Amino acid sequence: MPFRIDVEGCLTEPGRDDALTGEDLKAGLETLTPATRKLAEQRAAGSGPEFLQLPERTEDLARAGELAASLAETCDDILILGTGGSSLGAQALYALADSGYGNRLGGPNLHFLDNVDPHSFDDFLAAVDLPRLGVVAVSKSGATAETLCQTMLVLEALLTEVDESRLARQVAVITEPKDSPLKALAERYHLPCLDHDEGVGGRYSVLSVVGLLPALLAGLDAAALRRGAKEVLDRSLGGGAEERGSPQAGAVLSVEYARRAGLTQSVLMPYLDRLGYFGLWFRQLWAESLGKQGRGLTPIRAMGAVDQHSQLQLYLEGPRDKLFTLIRMSEAPEGASIPADLAEDPALDYLAGHSMGDLLDAMARATAETLIRHRRPTRVITLDDLDETVLGGLLMHFMLETVFAAELLQVNPFDQPAVEEGKQLARDYLKKGARESA
Amino acid sequence: MPFRIDVEGCLTEPGRDDALTGEDLKAGLETLTPATRKLAEQRAAGSGPEFLQLPERTEDLARAGELAASLAETCDDILILGTGGSSLGAQALYALADSGYGNRLGGPNLHFLDNVDPHSFDDFLAAVDLPRLGVVAVSKSGATAETLCQTMLVLEALLTEVDESRLARQVAVITEPKDSPLKALAERYHLPCLDHDEGVGGRYSVLSVVGLLPALLAGLDAAALRRGAKEVLDRSLGGGAEERGSPQAGAVLSVEYARRAGLTQSVLMPYLDRLGYFGLWFRQLWAESLGKQGRGLTPIRAMGAVDQHSQLQLYLEGPRDKLFTLIRMSEAPEGASIPADLAEDPALDYLAGHSMGDLLDAMARATAETLIRHRRPTRVITLDDLDETVLGGLLMHFMLETVFAAELLQVNPFDQPAVEEGKQLARDYLKKGARESA
Missing domain, CATH: 3.40.50.10490 (Glucose-6-phosphate isomerase like protein; domain 1)
Structure with missing residues (x-):
C-alpha cells in the first residue's frame, strides 16, 4: 500500500467515559461487512457507484x-x-x-x-x-x-x-x-x-x-493516479476491509466518536503544502456527502506546521469535539541543512545540522503526540513518498471512507438536496433585476 | 461607519427552544457595559491592551x-x-x-x-x-x-x-x-x-x-488602515457600544448561542476574494484567543460564492451547530455585462445583461436568506466599498469582538498556554536526532 494509517491514537482503554476501544472498532467494522461485500459485488458487475x-x-x-x-x-x-x-x-x-x-x-x-x-x-x-x-x-x-x-x-x-x-x-x-x-x-x-x-x-x-x-x-x-486508486480499492473491498487502517475503520472512528463522545468536527491536517488542496477537496467531499438530516461532522482543513501557530491552542485546550487526522512523510526530502556557523547561537543548537524537512517532521510527530496526551483522538497517515500513485490512493481512500460513513449515518452520500433552494432564489433576484443595496 | 452589520437574522421570536430575542441581546449587551467602560478608560490612560x-x-x-x-x-x-x-x-x-x-x-x-x-x-x-x-x-x-x-x-x-x-x-x-x-x-x-x-x-x-x-x-x-480602525474603536468604546452591530453584540451572539443552543462553530464567509486572508487572520485570532479551558467556538473561514458548492449542503441540513457571518458589498464594481448574444439561450435569461458582480451579490443575498429560513443564525456585514479604511475598521471590529467574547467566556484572550508543550517536544525530537520513520 502506498501509505500507512495508524489509529492507535484514537483507541482508549475501556472504562473511560469517552472510550472507544480496539474491541469497539472491531465490532464497528463487522457492521460494515455487508456494505463492503455489496460494493465489491457492484464493482465486479459494473453497477453501483460509478466512481468505482x-x-x-x-x-x-x-x-x-x-x-x-x-x-x-x-x-x-x-x-x-x-x-x-x-x-x-x-x-x-x-x-x-x-x-x-x-x-x-x-x-x-x-x-x-x-x-x-x-x-x-x-x-x-x-x-x-x-x-x-x-x-x-x-x-x-x-x-x-x-x-x-x-x-x-x-x-x-x-x-x-x-x-x-x-x-x-x-x-x-x-x-x-x-x-x-x-x-x-x-x-x-x-x-x-x-x-x-x-x-x-x-x-x-x-x-x-x-x-x-x-x-x-x-x-x-x-x-499512475488511477493505479494508486485501484490498489486502495482492491484492498479495501478485499482482504484489507477489516484492517485498522481501512476506509471502513476511518468511517467507524468518525461516526462512533460523534455518537459516543459528541464530536462535531473532523480535522484533516497534512504536514505537506502539496496536500493543501487535497484537504479542500476532502472538505467538499465529506460536507456535501454527509451533511444532511441533521447529521454529519464538519470537515476542517488545517495545515501543518503553520496552523500550530493558529489553531493548535484551540485543538488542545478548547472543547473536546474534534477527531484529528495528520498526514506526514516518513522521510524528509534531501534538503539543505542549516549551516552550523549561522546556528552557532546556543539557543539554536537543536536546529544546527538539521534540514527544514527534519523540523517539519519533528513538528508533525510532536503535535500528534501532544494531541494524544491531551486525549484528543488522533490518527496519523504516513507516506513514504508523494507522487501520483500515492495521491491516487489517498483520493480513493477518502471517497470510500465517506461512502462508508454515509452507510453508518444512514444518509445518501451522492445527493445534495439543500443547495437548490438558494440557487433558485439567486436566479429570482437576478430576474427581478434591482439590486438591494439597503 | 465604514460598514453596516445586520443581526436580525440571528434574533428569534420568544418561546422557541433555541430562542435568542432582541431583549436577550440587549440584556447581554448590558452585562458588557463595565468591560467596555474599563477598556475605554485604559485606552485613554494608555494602559491595558496595547493594540488599542x-x-x-x-x-x-x-x-x-x-x-x-x-x-x-x-x-x-x-x-x-x-x-x-x-x-x-x-x-x-x-x-x-x-x-x-x-x-x-x-x-x-x-x-x-x-x-x-x-x-x-x-x-x-x-x-x-x-x-x-x-x-x-x-x-x-x-x-x-x-x-x-x-x-x-x-x-x-x-x-x-x-x-x-x-x-x-x-x-x-x-x-x-x-x-x-x-x-x-x-x-x-x-x-x-x-x-x-x-x-x-x-x-x-x-x-x-x-x-x-x-x-x-x-x-x-x-x-488609512489605522484611520478606519480608530473610527471603529472610537464608536465601539463610545456611544455605539450598545448598538446591535457593535463588537459587543457580536460577542454576545456567539457566546449566548453556544450556551443556549449548543453552537460549536462560527463561520465567517466573505463574498469577496480580497477578504479570504482576512478570514484566515480571524480564524487565528478567534481560535487562539478563546480556545482554552474547554471553551471557545471553532472559527471557520468559508468563501462565498464558491463554498456554496462545497459547504452549503452541510450548513443548511447538517447539525444546527453554527453561527454564520456573511460579508458582502452593497454595490458591485462596474464590470463587463454578459453579452446578450451569448446568453440568448432561454435557460440563461436570468444572466443576460448582468455582470459577474450582480451574480455574486444575488448569491450572497440568496444564501443569507436561505440560511435564515433554515433557522441558522446569520448576520450580514455590508460594505459600501473595500479599501484600507474599511479593512482597518473590520480588523478592529473583530479584535474587539474577540476580546469581549473572552470577557463573556471568562478566559484570557492574550495568552496561548497550550502550544508550548508541542514546541518543546519537537525540539527534543530534533536534539535526539534520529528520525523515527516507523
Whole structure:
C-alpha cells in the first residue's frame, strides 16, 4: 500500500467515559461487512457507484491525452473554469506540479478560477496573454450559473484578441453529453468537448476526465493516479476491509466518536503544502456527502506546521469535539541543512545540522503526540513518498471512507438536496433585476 | 461607519427552544457595559491592551516608511518570513493589492512563506531572482524555530549570489528589542531592524509595523488602515457600544448561542476574494484567543460564492451547530455585462445583461436568506466599498469582538498556554536526532 494509517491514537482503554476501544472498532467494522461485500459485488458487475469503475478505464484517457497535447501546444497558461467538484479535484492534483511558483514539470501553468468575484477575474484577464491562453470549462449539468457567467466573459475577452475560428484551438469543455447552455456554447464555436460521466457526481469525479484532463495538461501521470486508486480499492473491498487502517475503520472512528463522545468536527491536517488542496477537496467531499438530516461532522482543513501557530491552542485546550487526522512523510526530502556557523547561537543548537524537512517532521510527530496526551483522538497517515500513485490512493481512500460513513449515518452520500433552494432564489433576484443595496 | 452589520437574522421570536430575542441581546449587551467602560478608560490612560493604542501611533510609521522605500528601491519581490500572527495580518492587508496575479499597485510583489515545507520553499527560491529579492523576517520573540530556520536558509541562498555587505539592503527584521537568535543574526549582518511592540501579541499586531511594513511595501495606505480602525474603536468604546452591530453584540451572539443552543462553530464567509486572508487572520485570532479551558467556538473561514458548492449542503441540513457571518458589498464594481448574444439561450435569461458582480451579490443575498429560513443564525456585514479604511475598521471590529467574547467566556484572550508543550517536544525530537520513520 502506498501509505500507512495508524489509529492507535484514537483507541482508549475501556472504562473511560469517552472510550472507544480496539474491541469497539472491531465490532464497528463487522457492521460494515455487508456494505463492503455489496460494493465489491457492484464493482465486479459494473453497477453501483460509478466512481468505482474509473480506476480501470483507459479509453477516456486516450481522448483526454490528445486534447491535452493539442491545448498545451498552443497555450502557455490554462484557465480551468468550474466550481466545487468541477475544480477542487483538479486543484488537488495540480498541487503535485506547482507550489504556487509555476509548473515545475515544464508544462503550461494552470490557473483555477472557481469563484465569481469580478475583482480577481478582471485581474487575471489583465495579467494573462490572451492569445496564448487555454481554457477548460467544466460543468456536469452544463447549467451552472457561475461557470456559464465566467465562460461567456472569457469568450468575450478572447474574441477581442483572437479570431473566432481560433477558439476551437484554445477552449475546451467538459460536460454531460446532452443539451445544455454550455453544450450550446461549445457547438456554436465548435469547441472540443469531453463527456462528463453522467453517473459520477462532481465530488467523486477527480479520477474521471474532470481531474485527469487538467492533470495531463500539467504533465502529470494520469495512469499512475488511477493505479494508486485501484490498489486502495482492491484492498479495501478485499482482504484489507477489516484492517485498522481501512476506509471502513476511518468511517467507524468518525461516526462512533460523534455518537459516543459528541464530536462535531473532523480535522484533516497534512504536514505537506502539496496536500493543501487535497484537504479542500476532502472538505467538499465529506460536507456535501454527509451533511444532511441533521447529521454529519464538519470537515476542517488545517495545515501543518503553520496552523500550530493558529489553531493548535484551540485543538488542545478548547472543547473536546474534534477527531484529528495528520498526514506526514516518513522521510524528509534531501534538503539543505542549516549551516552550523549561522546556528552557532546556543539557543539554536537543536536546529544546527538539521534540514527544514527534519523540523517539519519533528513538528508533525510532536503535535500528534501532544494531541494524544491531551486525549484528543488522533490518527496519523504516513507516506513514504508523494507522487501520483500515492495521491491516487489517498483520493480513493477518502471517497470510500465517506461512502462508508454515509452507510453508518444512514444518509445518501451522492445527493445534495439543500443547495437548490438558494440557487433558485439567486436566479429570482437576478430576474427581478434591482439590486438591494439597503 | 465604514460598514453596516445586520443581526436580525440571528434574533428569534420568544418561546422557541433555541430562542435568542432582541431583549436577550440587549440584556447581554448590558452585562458588557463595565468591560467596555474599563477598556475605554485604559485606552485613554494608555494602559491595558496595547493594540488599542496602535491606531493613533504615527512615529513608527515614519520609520517603517523609510525602510519600505529603501527595500522597494532595490527589490522586485519581497519575501515575508514569519508564521501565525507574524504573517496572517500582513497577508490580509496585501490581498487588497494582489488577487494572486501580481501587485496591481505597481509596487513589488509580496510573497508569504509561513510554513516550513522544504518543497515549496525550494520551489520559491528556484523561481525568484535572488539579487532582486527583499526579505522581511518577523518573529516577536526572535526565537521561533520555523522563522529562524527559514531565515538562515534564505540568508545562505542569498550569500551564494550577493556579497555579504549587500544583505543589509535586502533583508530586514521585525522583532522585540532584546537579545534573541534573530536579533543576533540581524546584528551579525547589520540588518535594519524594526521593534515588535512587546505589549502586542502576534494575533493583535496587524496594525503595528508587523502588518504595516508589508502594507507600505505593497503601496497601500497604512495611515488609512489605522484611520478606519480608530473610527471603529472610537464608536465601539463610545456611544455605539450598545448598538446591535457593535463588537459587543457580536460577542454576545456567539457566546449566548453556544450556551443556549449548543453552537460549536462560527463561520465567517466573505463574498469577496480580497477578504479570504482576512478570514484566515480571524480564524487565528478567534481560535487562539478563546480556545482554552474547554471553551471557545471553532472559527471557520468559508468563501462565498464558491463554498456554496462545497459547504452549503452541510450548513443548511447538517447539525444546527453554527453561527454564520456573511460579508458582502452593497454595490458591485462596474464590470463587463454578459453579452446578450451569448446568453440568448432561454435557460440563461436570468444572466443576460448582468455582470459577474450582480451574480455574486444575488448569491450572497440568496444564501443569507436561505440560511435564515433554515433557522441558522446569520448576520450580514455590508460594505459600501473595500479599501484600507474599511479593512482597518473590520480588523478592529473583530479584535474587539474577540476580546469581549473572552470577557463573556471568562478566559484570557492574550495568552496561548497550550502550544508550548508541542514546541518543546519537537525540539527534543530534533536534539535526539534520529528520525523515527516507523
